[in-house]
Amino acid sequence: MTKQVYKFGGSSLSSAKRYHAVANICQQLAYGDAIVVSAAGKTTDTLVRLWSCYHNQDHKGVGEVIALLKDHQCALVSELLGDKSEVYAHFIDDINAISQRAGCAELEQAWLLAHGELWSARLLAHYLNKQGVAATHFDSRKLFVVAQNNLKHQENTARCQALKSDQLNVVTGFIASDEVGNTVTLGRNGSDYSATLLGKYINASSVTIWTDTQGVYSTDPRKVEKAVKYNKISQQQAQQLARLGNPVLHAKTLTPLKDSDIKLVVRSSYDSHSDGTQVVANEQAKAKRFLTTLASVDVFQLTHNNKDSIRELSIILQHPLQPLEVEGNTLLLVPSQFGEQVASYYLQDAVLIESNVSGVAIVSEAGSESQLLESAKALLEKQSMTLRGAWSQNGFAILLGDQLLESDTLSLLHEELITAKQELAVIVAGIGNVGEVFLSQLNDQLARLNTLLPVKLVGLLRSSTSLLNGQGIELATASANFKNNAKASSPEQIIEFIKELDYGHKVVIDITASESFSKLYPEFALHDCHIISANKYAGTAELNWYENLRRLQTEKNLLWRYNTSVGAGLPINFALKDLQNSGDKITKISGVFSGTLSWLGANYSLDKKFSDLVEQARELGFTEPDPREDLSGRDVQRKLLILARELGLSLELDDIELSAWMPNELAEGSWQDALAKRELLDTFVEELALDAQREGNTLRYVAELDTTTSPITAKVGLKAVAPSAAVATLTPGDNIFVINSVWYADNALIIQGPGAGREVTAAGVHSDLYWLCHKLSE
Ligand SMILES: NC(=O)c1ccc[n+]([C@@H]2O[C@H](COP(=O)([O-])OP(=O)(O)OC[C@H]3O[C@@H](n4cnc5c(N)ncnc54)[C@H](O)[C@@H]3O)[C@@H](O)[C@H]2O)c1
Numbered sequence: 001m002t003k004q005v006y007k008f009g010g011s012s013l014s015s016a017k018r019y020h021a022v023a024n025i026c027q028q029l030a031y032g033d034a035i036v037v038s039a040a041g042k043t044t045d046t047l048v049r050l051w052s053c054y055h056n057q058d059h060k061g062v063g064e065v066i067a068l069l070k071d072h073q074c075a076l077v078s079e080l081l082g083d084k085s086e087v088y089a090h091f092i093d094d095i096n097a098i099s100q101r102a103g104c105a106e107l108e109q110a111w112l113l114a115h116g117e118l119w120s121a122r123l124l125a126h127y128l129n130k131q132g133v134a135a136t137h138f139d140s141r142k143l144f145v146v147a148q149n150n151l152k153h154q155e156n157t158a159r160c161q162a163l164k165s166d167q168l169n170v171v172t173g174f175i176a177s178d179e180v181g182n183t184v185t186l187g188r189n190g191s192d193y194s195a196t197l198l199g200k201y202i203n204a205s206s207v208t209i210w211t212d213t214q215g216v217y218s219t220d221p222r223k224v225e226k227a228v229k230y231n232k233i234s235q236q237q238a239q240q241l242a243r244l245g246n247p248v249l250h251a252k253t254l255t256p257l258k259d260s261d262i263k264l265v266v267r268s269s270y271d272s273h274s275d276g277t278q279v280v281a282n283e284q285a286k287a288k289r290f291l292t293t294l295a296s297v298d299v300f301q302l303t304h305n306n307k308d309s310i311r312e313l314s315i316i317l318q319h320p321l322q323p324l325e326v327e328g329n330t331l332l333l334v335p336s337q338f339g340e341q342v343a344s345y346y347l348q349d350a351v352l353i354e355s356n357v358s359g360v361a362i363v364s365e366a367g368s369e370s371q372l373l374e375s376a377k378a379l380l381e382k383q384s385m386t387l388r389g390a391w392s393q394n395g396f397a398i399l400l401g402d403q404l405l406e407s408d409t410l411s412l413l414h415e416e417l418i419t420a421k422q423e424l425a426v427i428v429a430g431i432g433n434v435g436e437v438f439l440s441q442l443n444d445q446l447a448r449l450n451t452l453l454p455v456k457l458v459g460l461l462r463s464s465t466s467l468l469n470g471q472g473i474e475l476a477t478a479s480a481n482f483k484n485n486a487k488a489s490s491p492e493q494i495i496e497f498i499k500e501l502d503y504g505h506k507v508v509i510d511i512t513a514s515e516s517f518s519k520l521y522p523e524f525a526l527h528d529c530h531i532i533s534a535n536k537y538a539g540t541a542e543l544n545w546y547e548n549l550r551r552l553q554t555e556k557n558l559l560w561r562y563n564t565s566v567g568a569g570l571p572i573n574f575a576l577k578d579l580q581n582s583g584d585k586i587t588k589i590s591g592v593f594s595g596t597l598s599w600l601g602a603n604y605s606l607d608k609k610f611s612d613l614v615e616q617a618r619e620l621g622f623t624e625p626d627p628r629e630d631l632s633g634r635d636v637q638r639k640l641l642i643l644a645r646e647l648g649l650s651l652e653l654d655d656i657e658l659s660a661w662m663p664n665e666l667a668e669g670s671w672q673d674a675l676a677k678r679e680l681l682d683t684f685v686e687e688l689a690l691d692a693q694r695e696g697n698t699l700r701y702v703a704e705l706d707t708t709t710s711p712i713t714a715k716v717g718l719k720a721v722a723p724s725a726a727v728a729t730l731t732p733g734d735n736i737f738v739i740n741s742v743w744y745a746d747n748a749l750i751i752q753g754p755g756a757g758r759e760v761t762a763a764g765v766h767s768d769l770y771w772l773c774h775k776l777s778e
């Protein structure tokens, strides 16, 4: 069975609440998996302070820091397991041992620092046991042995066989032992390193680093609002970022994975449902672009290029170093804090050419570095930045100046070098009436969309078949390709495909009429997918589900457009949003909201069979796939609910009163079953029409929402109206939306035009897609 390794950092274990969240994640893991833990919260920093007080013989300080450690750990253990627990007693023994050693000058630094991880592993394993999960804690000093600064990989692989296959294995990060059993530490970011080492030793299929960021971004998301979270990056680019000092992944963490198929995943333990970023073998991810700021660096020119010396210096500094080959010279960039050490390491073999400069590194696909360097140079100079150095190499470029890059300059650079280059992957679901036309229009529309951002069709779906290609589907032949090559697929396969798509942006365009497909929307959001829907089911789903979806999309900065779900191509949703955004308050919306029912109302007369007209409307592509969705009034009810929610009203579908334009007897079975009883429909409609005619009226199916009444009026149904009424004189198939608001109180705002039909609806979906591309490219 393949095993997985999960690593939780200090921030994920900083409080009892966070332990609880971690335990919840661990509940989902399989026995045999390993969990590597760091010290809780700031425990390592506190232990370092303790060591420093001890080292400086500050006895008072030692006492104070020990009290601090005790307070934090005792509170944590008490809250999770109680102060009578074995873990609590064990912790007190440890603290007493530390005090005693400090008192008689026998403290060792590594032994002291190891306690943070030991306490975390013990506490988490016992807490998992309390939750009914079998778990054992392991002291990694028994698993990882280091001799002369080198890990003994073969021996360690054998030692790691001790992990249990019928339990979760909670292993301390950061620490190992030397050959005689003394504690050694693995340096800063040591726990991440422990996790990837363990992954290699137990031949895991993946190592997941759970941290407080959502994954690896194109740049620091705290500084650039539009930073793009990448789903996949290559090991090579991750190494490059680490060498340039990007803090998300340390170069050391990545070394055990080199040339292996072990997948490294960075995820947020604060948002355990979201995908993070996968670091995968080079050929499994497209090259991405990144901006990483460089703060306070020194630049040395080496008198001769000596790779061994650079490697040795990296080990001494415990920091990866990035050499640059510039016109036959080797330059070395180092954080200024290491400047003196570098100078004394190289002596006369290195000359300091720049000190304490700052700037930015651009990591990119090979081949574009020099052009990116020129664009960045021009932009920074326009921002009045004096450049002290600018170089490009294979896969990256560096620009250095006197000032640290502020968030606004970094955002401008990001905009120009990264945002505009993000591709949008498009999945179209529902190749029916509207979907077919949408696809044929997409071919013509592509050039326009591509001026905003590169768009690629990657998936076409029908109810049980799909054509999926992450590299892109040729548009001109997409329909034929689908007919010939679509394969049976399940929703799980579709979700997996979407999850793995390696694109900056993704969108699912739902042109189905499927409720079950709409139920996948939260999954789409979890995998960072925007949504465009002509389908009305999600917009009219049960309020709790709908609000959760909205919340998730907001949290993840995802967009959802559904303009064609009401009024087909008419800009009704735009208008309502716009009015509200400009401070207006909408009080009433009424009119004819169904193209099908408008067409039927206008074309019906007592000398015609209503059922014949319904079949005709179906053939024209006006009706829902099952025309009873229209005749029952349900489709109009949905449209009114979508508009009501657009106004911020928390209504459910059944809060809208409804009367049908068909007899109840037709509701059972399929549309074909209903057609077999068409005379029931014809008689039902004829009787209603006769009643209306006697009063000099005609029948129209109307909707009405009035927020000024108490309770609110929300109803859809047949109404007998004068033949001269606005709703009665509509062109067959047209909708009319009569909007009253504070500003349009007496003289209503009216939107009128075709409310159904393949072309207008497909064009409306294009309008949403254009809007989305525009938003993403801003
Ligand atoms: N026809 C119109 O004038 C109009 C106007 C506005 C909105 N709409 C909406 O557009 C949608 C499509 O309407 P249509 O007339 O094209 O319907 P249609 O029945 O012709 O096409 C629907 C397509 O969706 C596919 N499908 C069904 N379930 C699916 C699933 N689970 N996964 C993937 N594909 C699935 C079907 O195979 C079919 O190809 C409906 O939601 C409708 O309400 C239609």
Ligand SMILES: N[C@@H](CCO)C(=O)O
Binding pocket: 564, 565, 566, 567, 568, 593, 594, 595, 596, 597, 622, 623, 624, 630, 635, 755, 756, 757
């Ligand atoms: N059947 C629907 C299609 C548009 O949603 C109508 O006629 O209005």
